Amino acid sequence: MRIVFIGPPGAGKGTQCKRLTEYLSIPHLSTGEMLRSTRSDSAIGKLVGSFIECGRLVPDYLVMPILTKRLAEPDCADGCLLDGFPRTVNQARELDAFLLEQGHQLDLVLHLEADSQELVARLLKRAEIENRADDTAETIAARLQVFETETAPVLDYYLGRGIVERIDAVQTPDQVFSAIRRAVDSRRK
Ligand code: AMP
Numbered sequence: 001m002r003i004v005f006i007g008p009p010g011a012g013k014g015t016q017c018k019r020l021t022e023y024l025s026i027p028h029l030s031t032g033e034m035l036r037s038t039r040s041d042s043a044i045g046k047l048v049g050s051f052i053e054c055g056r057l058v059p060d061y062l063v064m065p066i067l068t069k070r071l072a073e074p075d076c077a078d079g080c081l082l083d084g085f086p087r088t089v090n091q092a093r094e095l096d097a098f099l100l101e102q103g104h105q106l107d108l109v110l111h112l113e114a115d116s117q118e119l120v121a122r123l124l125k126r127a128e129i130e131n132r133a134d135d136t137a138e139t140i141a142a143r144l145q146v147f148e149t150e151t152a153p154v155l156d157y158y159l160g161r162g163i164v165e166r167i168d169a170v171q172t173p174d175q176v177f178s179a180i181r182r183a184v185d186s187r188r189k
Contacts, residue, residue: 001026001079001188002104004086006154007112008147009140010119011169012176017083019177020184027075030083034066053133055142057087057150068098087151108187109158110180112169116144
């Protein structure tokens, strides 16, 4: 299966992907992690870091080659989980084109929903534990705004296809995972 996770920062995409990757035995591709791991002493790494640190999206010309190279690797032949991608309608279009070329398509889009008060509280808590450069109050606000303006329209892009499942992310991680598993199982071939 090819599954996309869409949700604002703090909705639990990473946590749930880690569980689903085990359940389905398909790789978990996080563009955030891929971008954070670009070498910080390289010119591209510095550029990427400058976008991440202020909560802005990294431009497509930097994101797309990293993602498509990873998607073309053999372990993605039977499917994958996309965490944090696509984040714009343009990325969604490019993903469709790439998958079509390979004779594939998306099976499911999981929309993790949570209110912004809950998200801010979770992200500030994560900041204490993980020390991520983009988990500051100011950057969190910017990232939530970017989600509303740039990423929420991706849901409309997929809506007509009947592949979007809404998941209430303001539950315990176990409850969220049960909801995800139900959505996945109902679509497994
Ligand atoms: P995440 O780990 O998914 O919360 O992503 C952290 C940051 O990485 C985001 O705020 C963006 O700056 C950048 N990023 C991750 N995925 C993408 C993407 N698909 N397109 C552009 N920027 C991205």
